[in-house]
Amino acid sequence: MKLHLGGFHDCTAPSSDKIFIKATGGGAYKFADLFKEKLSVSLDKEDEMECLVTGANFLLKAVHQEAFTYLDGQKEFAQIDPNDLYPYLLVNIGSGVSMIKVDGDGKFERVSGTSLGGGTFWGLGRLLTKCKNFDELLELSHQGNNRVIDMLVGDIYGGTDYAKIGLSATTIASSFGKAISDNKELVDYKPEDISRSLLRMISNNIGQISYLNALRFGLKRIFFAGFFIRGHAYTMDTISVAVNFWSKGEAEAMFLRHEGFLGALGAFMSYEKQCLDGLTVNKIPQRFPISVSSAGNKIYCSMNGKSNGNGNESIECTVYGT
């Protein structure tokens, strides 16, 4: 990846510590020695939650049409006023899930989390379906029918709604609940149905806990991010339905176009906090449509890739240090 050609070059440091790059998350700790050994790159660790928030705040303020809602296959971009952004709940779905109340730049609190996250979907999915990779598992969920395995309200109530408490016949009463009474073995279920039920179970649960936390702190906006989502329509749809269902239509789930890279972006932006005396920012060559330069205590970075027409083009930004 030519990582050793990027990052910061500290001319004043001893030769073994010359190149360092910002990194965040568990990997910045877990793989620090490996980076040093294989690439002679030192990882400059930045706090994971701080980076997530910095990345999210930056994107929400600087990037036009960053946030959108997604319901019934309809994507609608949200108008975010940068002066009226806070407070909001940021839900980052990686292997596990973190829920962070964001009150301003650098002002945040991790208020909750759940261990039932992307790792649970992928881990259980791998065991139950024998899928070899995440994309295959997700792809399968498109064709599946969760009603085969999930126990619905209608299954319990002889096909009818339980209208008195607001539950329709199609509401899931118990995820995977049908498997207890079907007298079937794992091989009798189609992998696509398992995948679909798993995705709904995980996404519903995250949507529900998120809404409850938003309610707990009176937060109107919930932004969902993390590599688990990856713009996947059914995942977003399920999370949106869960938030809508539990909030009785009061709250709305929002998603971010650059959802999988908040932490990395936040770590990247933390270069601007660094004293630049004696440091040179190296340009990361051709692979990445990015250029970084510095002057005094300012960093200018531009990511100016060409539009690919699918809305995923690189962002263009200028970051000023203070």
Ligand SMILES: Nc1ncnc2c1ncn2[C@@H]1O[C@H](COP(=O)(O)OP(=O)(O)OP(=O)(O)O)[C@@H](O)[C@H]1O
């Ligand atoms: N191609 C992929 N391969 C593996 N997992 C993927 C892939 N695409 C999306 N995912 C999902 O992303 C999750 C990991 O996301 P991410 O890399 O953001 O988390 P992490 O940094 O490992 O977790 P945490 O934030 O809990 O430390 C996986 O558990 C899986 O659900």
Ligand SMILES: CC(C)(CO)[C@@H](O)C(=O)NCCC(=O)O
């Ligand atoms: C441990 C982290 C923060 C690592 O990214 C993440 O995986 C997480 O938020 N897990 C959920 C832990 C919990 O709050 O139950």
